[in-house]
Amino acid sequence: MQDSHTSETTQKTIEETIVSGILSARIRPGTRLSENQLATLFGVSRTRVREAMMRLETRGIVHVSPRRGWFVVEPSAEEAIAVYEARRVIEAGLLRSMRVLTGEGREALDAHLNEEKSAMAAGDRQRLTYLMGDFHIRIAELSGNAIIVDILRDLTARTILISMLYQSEFHAAQSHEGHCRIFQAMQAGDFGRAAELSVEHLDDVEMGLDLTARPDPLSELRSSLSLPPRTVSATVRPKNHKLQRSN
Amino acid sequence: MQDSHTSETTQKTIEETIVSGILSARIRPGTRLSENQLATLFGVSRTRVREAMMRLETRGIVHVSPRRGWFVVEPSAEEAIAVYEARRVIEAGLLRSMRVLTGEGREALDAHLNEEKSAMAAGDRQRLTYLMGDFHIRIAELSGNAIIVDILRDLTARTILISMLYQSEFHAAQSHEGHCRIFQAMQAGDFGRAAELSVEHLDDVEMGLDLTARPDPLSELRSSLSLPPRTVSATVRPKNHKLQRSN
């Protein structure tokens, strides 16, 4: 989606900066996103920051606590399950709908898997997080369907936020192998098998989560008392250290 | 995701009013949505209208032509194909992921199919349009996955816009039968079959479109002169589809 309107450039940049920050695990769930700070950071007024926030909110990336602030979402356990379920449905459906793996497609995935391998060798965890999510986006790109790509990108972003909340350790090697298996099935032209493997792979990742480790240990009590949701960590927060999380 | 913040009520109403207007085919593709008019209509300032527009834009319902105005999207032929492809992928994946049809699920779908029948008898075309789209949303609701429901609702809205642009006549009876067949397969517990039928059904509907009847008869000239496009593109490759633009 190329836009020739320079006027929208900045706005898209705010959105994309945040999303790519999440995709590469540089922005943690619960991060406060102050309109003022973002405005000065991007050299625009709050108006445009708000517009970006609204968009991100409808994409499920960010939420607002009225008169308290914008925060990167902290998916609940239930939401986490829903995200994985949605990904299984869409990714399996996508693979099953594929008929051929083109030469460029093969090359793209092959190159990607090599990147994964080298990132593993280098122990570059942030890059690894990014690549592990990006694999699925690349598969979506093979379909050439921009709608599905956009959907899966946003779901992947949420997945990464979920990982940061609930994943105790990071089984990169296991994920990498899962990706390789999917790729092999695709190369063999067996997309039904690839779909099955994809479901298994997502199951594995989901299984590796500790969904009992809640982001907010008080959430049960809090909601039963119908108190406002908790304010969470502030990575960028110059003066007011009031709202900080303990980790 | 229900919100308890009354402050957002109005805003959501603007969004939902427009979406439900589309879902029931009361709002046509290309309709101009003036910020000022909507603002006075809803008794708010342009600010809030703009926010609603931004949200609708990220949902693919509306687009803005800079300094000219907001318009309900008029999907191009390529976008139309992409929407149907995405729906096939997601709906088939969804059905295939289902394991049981609960009693309430059966009742809900049965009730819905009866509504379709009575709307057909009454010849209520607008209501019929709404119901034909809503069937698929109801199936999504059976999954209990709010993410998938939201995605399919927006895709259904786009589908209806596509119908209004490209569908010469409305084969309600045919669609209704397709729905019944899907329902039967689900009742029989054969969700794989239901998925296949769903794909076929969407193929049928797509086949009934005349994608050569362009919404913008000048688009060829326009693009050959590389003037700004009338709708923003989603890059999609032409498939094995009938819509070959032969010249």
Place this chain on the structure above:
DNA sequence: TGTGGCTATCTTGCATACAAGACAGAAAGC
């Protein structure tokens, strides 16, 4: 008749002003 250019008036783009809720921390009362 047709063509170029001016202008009035639409439209959105964006910044800003002010209202008002939410909190933290100090002050006051017990």
Place this chain on the structure above:
DNA sequence: GCTTTCTGTCTTGTATGCAAGATAGCCACA
């Protein structure tokens, strides 16, 4: 010491003002 209340300052919510592009219509002129 403990609670309560107040107050300053942070935050977002919303309206409004102005800038500037886009368009249509008019008019002059060839």
